Amino acid sequence: MATAYGPDTRDPQRSGGGMENRLAAKRFLPAALRAPVEARTWREFVYLMLSFPISTVLFCFAITMASLSAGLLITFLGIPLLAAGLAACRGLGVLERARARALLKLDVAEPAPVRGRTGGLMSWVGAVLKSGVSWRHLLYTLLHFPWAVFAFCVSLSLWTWGWAALTYPVYAWVFPAYAGIDGVQLYGDSTHNVYLDSPFELALTSAVGLVVVMATAWVIRGLAAVDRLMVSGLLGPSRLATRVTELESDRGVVVDTAAADLRRIERDLHDGAQARLVALAMDLGLAKEKLTDDPEAAAKMVDEAHGEVKVALQELRDLARGIHPAVLTDRGLDAALSAIASRCTVPVTVEVDLASRPAQAIEGIAYFTVSELLQNVSKHARATRASVDVWRSADRLMLQVTDNGRGGADLTAGSGLAGLTERLDAVDGILVVESPAGGPTKVTAELPWRG
Structure with a gap:
């Protein structure tokens, strides 16, 4: 298994250097300060603004379709009309997923298409009515409307008021010049009026606006997070289909x-x-x-x-x-991994803390995972020592191989670690690599216990 260990060889003067400079500039400002001017906040604000008119159309369509279909259920026309409405909701879901992909950067997989068993019209109608995805699309059109109205009102009110207050010193001169008043009126009756016109009041108004703008940026992100949940939960494939x-x-x-x-x-x-x-x-x-x-x-x-x-x-x-080594079958992971460690070109300490043995298939995968990782250490890491730790956490078998080599291990496609990741994925396992340039390298594997 060949894994490209070593420092990053990319030229920092190329396009990656500009990205690093931008990332450094972002790290220079706290997240609370840069959130109002980040592209993500404005994209999500546009999404919330568009949600109101779009959800209104979808809600009206869904209510009209559902009520008309229910009224015609006493006739034969109600059932195919309901199926057609559900199919239209699925089509509108395609547009909603595209909008979420463009503005929320949320990539939701397309649900499986509806196919009838025999290919006829009634078979298709039955398949649409039996599809849980179709009903979840209808549910989305009904639930998203009240939420979109709420999110639209909150985000638009706070966002516009915050920016208006923040920039008030810039346009305060307009009121005495063209409106005949000293500034924005806070209070007025028959006896006296209160205007924001002094330098202190202008500065205080701008400061309050800055606080509101910074807070509203995170309010917008919170509102958009709810939209993400609704789109991914109602407009994507079901968990069962994804699992299959x-x-x-x-x-x-x-x-x-x-x-x-x-x-x-x-x-x-x-x-x-x-x-x-x-x-x-x-x-x-x-x-x-x-x-x-x-x-x-x-x-x-x-x-x-x-x-x-x-x-x-x-x-x-x-x-x-x-x-399949005989020592693994006869004596378990402790002895088998110790045998692997003895053949490594660098000193390896092995610590196995298991009160019982997992399933034989999991034991075999764990053995070969550690074997390939130690081969990497021998061939590529340039390490002087390594360690192997094995323990159980709830219903998971945990493996960790650490070395003090030069680091730079990567999970990109084409490397041996990528192939190892695919093998672990096949049994619901996880492989995590922490290998900064210069080391050390820490590779953690998580496998189901299945004892």
Whole structure:
């Protein structure tokens, strides 16, 4: 498994340097100060402003469709009309997901299309009515309208008032020049009037506006977060459908991994033990022919064949250990991982804190995960020491391999760690890599216990 350890080799003078400068500028200002002027806040504000008219149209359509369909249920027309309305809601959901993707940066997967079993009209109507996704789209159009009205009023009122107060010193001169009053009137009756016109009052108004603007930026983000929940929860695929898709993908990874392992075993047998056994059979055949004519040459050839037998047996043992080590089956992870550590090129300390053993399949995955990570340490990390820690946390098996090497390990596509991540994903596992340039490197794997 080849993993590209090492420092980042990108040229800081290229486009990445500009990004780093912008990130440094962002880190210079606190989040509370830069939030009102960040693009994210303005995108979310635009989203909330658009939600009011859009949700009004969707709500009116949904109410009209539902009431008309309910009124026509006594006739045959009510059922296909309801299905058509639900299908239209699904179509409007496509626009809502696109709007959320553009303004909220929320990428929600498209739900599976509705397909009837027989392909006819009534089959399609039945499939639409049975689809939970269709009803969730209808529910979204009904629930989003009151929320959109509330979010529109709150965000627009606070945002406009805050910016108006913040910039009041800039346009305060307009009131005495064109309106005939000293400034914005706070109070007025038949006896006296109160205006914001003194320098202190202008500064105080601007300060209050600044506080409101900064607070409103986070209010807008909070309101947009609710919209994110509604879009992802009601307009995306169901959790069951998502889980089925993940399992299908994981099954493909497992099948590909198993096929690759079988090809590796076949190649190792063909190029290793099989080739040696064929050569051994030829040597023994020659020795048999020379047994009567040249006993000394025959004895020498038998001695060489004996050495070949030992080498072939060792290769078969190594191959069997690579498939599933006997020490793992007989004595568990502690002994098996200690055996791996003893073969590493750097000193490795192993700490296994397990009161019982997980499922055999999980044990095997944990063993090979640590084996590949230690191979990385030996080949690429340039470390002087490493450690392996194994423990149980609730219903999860935790593995952690740490080294003091040069760091720079990456999970990008094409690296060995990416392939290891896919293998762990196939059993609902997680791989987390912390490897800054210069080290140290810490790789944590989490597997289901399934004991």
